[in-house]
Amino acid sequence: MKINREQLPMMSVLGEVDHPSLSGDGHWVGHDGYGRIAMSVGGIVYNYALLDRCMGIAGDHIEPGVSIKNPQDKQNRALMSFACVGNEARILSGPAKDAIGYVTGKHGGTDHVILYFDHSTLEKMNGDERILIKAWGQGMKLTDHPNIQVMNLDPDLLASMPIKEVDGALQVPVVTTIPAYLMGSGLGSTTMMNGDYDIMTQDPQANERFGIHRLRFGDLVMIEDHDNRHGPHYRKGARSIGVIVHSDSFTSGHGPGVTVLFSGDETTLQAQIDPEANIAHYKK
Numbered sequence: 001m002k003i004n005r006e007q008l009p010m011m012s013v014l015g016e017v018d019h020p021s022l023s024g025d026g027h028w029v030g031h032d033g034y035g036r037i038a039m040s041v042g043g044i045v046y047n048y049a050l051l052d053r054c055m056g057i058a059g060d061h062i063e064p065g066v067s068i069k070n071p072q073d074k075q076n077r078a079l080m081s082f083a084c085v086g087n088e089a090r091i092l093s094g095p096a097k098d099a100i101g102y103v104t105g106k107h108g109g110t111d112h113v114i115l116y117f118d119h120s121t122l123e124k125m126n127g128d129e130r131i132l133i134k135a136w137g138q139g140m141k142l143t144d145h146p147n148i149q150v151m152n153l154d155p156d157l158l159a160s161m162p163i164k165e166v167d168g169a170l171q172v173p174v175v176t177t178i179p180a181y182l183m184g185s186g187l188g189s190t191t192m193m194n195g196d197y198d199i200m201t202q203d204p205q206a207n208e209r210f211g212i213h214r215l216r217f218g219d220l221v222m223i224e225d226h227d228n229r230h231g232p233h234y235r236k237g238a239r240s241i242g243v244i245v246h247s248d249s250f251t252s253g254h255g256p257g258v259t260v261l262f263s264g265d266e267t268t269l270q271a272q273i274d275p276e277a278n279i280a281h282y283k284k
Contacts (some may be wrong), residue, residue, distance in 0.1 A: 001163065001170075002143040005155055010136040013079045014092075015068030015113060017129050018042045028060055030250030031202045036060075038250065041110045042067045046122055050104060050218035050280035054247040054256050055201070061254070062247035064217045065104065066122070067112040068131050076111055080194040084137035085243055085259060086154030086283060089115045091131050096124040102283060103133060104218060105245025105259045106152065108186060108195020114245055116280075138193060145170060148264035149229045151193050160282045164272065171270045172241050172262060173220060173277035176211040180225040180234050184253035190231045192242075192260040197232055201248050201255035215256055218278040219244045222271040228263040239269040243279055 020042035027035040039059040048057070048064040070076035087103045101117035115131065140150045140158070148170060150158070164171040178199055186197025199212060199221075207213045215221070220243055227238035242258035249255055262269055 001158070001165065003155060003158070004139075004141045004143060008136060008139055008155065010134055011082060013082050013133050013135045015070050015076070015079050015131055015133070017044065017125070017127050017131070018067050018069035018112060019127065028250055031252040032250070036250060041107065041112060041246070044122055044125055044127060046119070048217065048247070049119075050116055051216050051278055054215050054217050054244055055207075055213050057247045059247060060249050060251065061107070061109065061257070063107055063110075063112060063114045063245070066101070066115040066117060066125070066131070067107075067110070068115060069110075069112055077194070079113055079133070080106055080108075080111055082135035082138055083113045083133050084135065084152050084154045085261065085279065086157030087136055088134045089131050091117075091121070091125070091129050094126050094129045096121050096129065099124070103154075104279065105243055105257070106195050107246050107257055108189065108197070109257075145268060147268045148262055150262055152259055153261045156284070157279065157282060160284050166270075169268050169270050170262075170264075171272040172222070173272045173274040174222045174241060175215070175219045175275055175277050176273070177222045177224055177271050178210060178212070180223065182206060182210070183223060183226060183232065184255065187232055192228045192232060196242070196245050196257035196259045198249070198253070198257050199255040200253055202252065212256070215244050216278060217244055217247075218280045220277040220279070221258060223258065228260045232260075237266045239264055239266055241269065241271075
């Protein structure tokens with residue numbers, strides 16, 4: 001698969017571990033009408049990582065691994081927009097200095113970039129780390145497939161994915177397909193190059209029918225009839241593929257977050273169902 005690799009800039013963006021925070025008195029009012037004080041976004045999450053189930057967690061929008069942010073708005077917009085899934089991340093300070101991880105997703109609701117580091121590195125970290133990402137991938141073009149837009153994806157991660165080219169279309173491995181009507185929070189965004197949007201999980205029957213109850217952090221999913229080239233919207237026949245970046249939520253209209261990687265249509269972008277379609281298997 002040919003891309004415009006030589007034209008892609010690689011640029012440093014930095015962020016620091018963002019301490020978890022709660023607004024107001026900390027209560028989340030769920031779709032069931034109950035208020036909860038639930039552990040939520042930010043910080044270092046020690047016991048959830050790629051390949052772990054993102055459903056059924058006793059928390060809300062849990063971001064696995066390390067969540068980073070910039071305190072300055074302009075710098076954080078660059079971090080959110082330029083960082084791509086699969087980009088290398090290196091710790092610059094603290095007891096885990098020089099440890100290497102990688103980007104696993106971006107959460108628009110919190111303006112966090114989410115990172116994977118192995119468990120031994122997480123145990124060494126003190127929560128004050130500054131982390132550098134080699135941002136690379138925004139602006140990538142598939143030269144033989146000009147009608148598919150790629151975003152938020154490291155070129156080397158793309159190269160390691162078992163994507164097939166069949167009759168002019170790309171067949172991308174995904175664990176399941178999600179109908180357009182189950183997409184919620186994040187609709188109306190002007191771009192999907194700096195965050196995610198959520199699969200709604202308030203209907204248990206839909207969760208089981210579409211395999212949402214089995215989703216894991218890092219899983220690839222296809223969203224049917226959604227065009228994400230210029231912000232998410234319904235368009236019959238459109239197709240988008242993304243990666244699961246945060247956990248389920250108690251809140252109406254929310255659920256596991258999807259950072260979009262590909263957007264095309266049914267003639268150019270097709271799903272190849274694979275229960276093991278997860279970026280953890282492709283990151284080398």
